[in-house]
């Protein structure tokens with residue numbers, strides 16, 4: 001049985017990377033999942049991210065987010081670099097893991113490109129959809145956990161953490177457009193995007209995410225769970 005692709009999305013500072021780690025650890029303890037693992041159905045839970053989930057991707061991440069000494073990056077160049085990172089990631093990491101039956105927990109995926117390069121930078125959404133299609137070969141997430149948070153609150157959280165990367169340095173209006181992009185995507189794809197209230201404290205958010213994910217075990221693996 002092929003695995004599942006679970007993606008975490010949201011604006012800067014929404015807490016998705018922390019929550020991804022917490023969910024990964026919690027799933028290992030989950031009785032529903034252990035039952036499946038005993039039947040050899042979910043060999044592994046793999047945490048990964050975009051950009052930077054491969055060796056090539058780490059170099060691209062450095063290009064995309066590192067300090068460029070103020071040198072500009074054209075929006076289309078930025079778009080293509082994110083697409084290149086994704087193409088490599090899907091081929092080298094995500095598809096093989098899914099084929100082995102694993103659960104892939106991925107920090108950002110196609111919706112980030114729509115939100116950041118589409119809504120944020122203002123590039124054509126149709127072009128982005130085409131590129132996402134090329135990069136992924138049409139591989140969609142089974143579930144997208146969208147950590148919903150006001151862009152201003154999220155940015156304040158990241159600035160408390162210290163130095164901001166190239167994307168975080170963009171102005172508030174940019175990040176508000178990104179937030180609007182995620183709102184629009186959630187409305188367009190209710191079948192795979194679940195909104196999580198990320199204003200709450202870490203433990204509360206983690207419990208909510210776990211409950212959502214456990215709710216999917218039954219429909220995804222019903223025959224195997226009752227067998």
Ligand code: TMP
Nearest residue numbers: 050051082108109112113116117167168
């Ligand atoms: P993060 O790993 O800390 O979330 O940083 C990744 C940054 O890259 C974040 O600012 C969002 C941005 N990004 C895009 O602009 N487009 C994309 O397609 C992806 C995957 C990330």
